[in-house]
Amino acid sequence: MIELKNVNQKYGGTQILWDLDLNIKKGSRTCIMGRNGVGKTTLLKTIMGMLPISSGSLIINDKDCVKASVEARPELGIGYVPQGRHIFPQLTVEENLKISLNCKRQTSKTIPEHIYELFPVLKEMLHRRGGDLSGGQQQQLAIGRALVLNPNILILDEPNEGIQPNIVQLIRDVLLKLNKEHGMTIVLVEQKLPFARAVGQEFHLMEKGSVIASGPMAELTDELVGMYLAV
């Protein structure tokens, strides 16, 4: 479903991803883990087409995506929740949600009702400005916005950063529901082990711009955690 082979990626002259291989299966819940600065966000941005690939291959839903633009991602069935949420502070909750509906080939102009069932607070705050919401409410909005186009893959970059525990639980439950009831593939960059273990079935551990260990979550041993995750 998402396959990267020998991917190299640079910011100017600085190489960040080194011959990176990654295989994410359809319908899986996958956690990408690693310490700060190992290249997790860069990897997600590369998958999303936000950064050009220096060399290597990227296949998403059987399509060669090395040269596909970021605008083509929703049509490939990918929703993205960026690190830091990137809510438009001056727009209302409704306007933030509707932004995705403007994308090419999108014929329906209504927000799917199930988004409000997952996150009831969004309906209650529909006419409030994004900038007036709490961090947890903004995160629900960011996830809701990524779901507007009914993706079959949802990619999230540290969705729990700075979020209170009850909203972390809600996000966990929503991700499990989307996966189990809708068959959605969940790709999650996560540093917090308990959340990664609760949501992820598979892990990929990154170090210095490469994936250095992968497997079922049960195989993420204390030894691996100590070597590659503990501060």
Ligand SMILES: Nc1ncnc2c1ncn2[C@@H]1O[C@H](COP(=O)(O)OP(=O)(O)OP(=O)(O)O)[C@@H](O)[C@H]1O
């Ligand atoms: N726009 C940029 N220009 C130049 N270097 C960058 C840019 N964005 C990130 N980097 C560098 O690339 C490296 C990988 O950053 P990245 O954000 O992908 O890591 P990360 O694993 O997601 O870290 P974190 O957990 O802190 O978010 C870091 O050394 C970072 O300083």
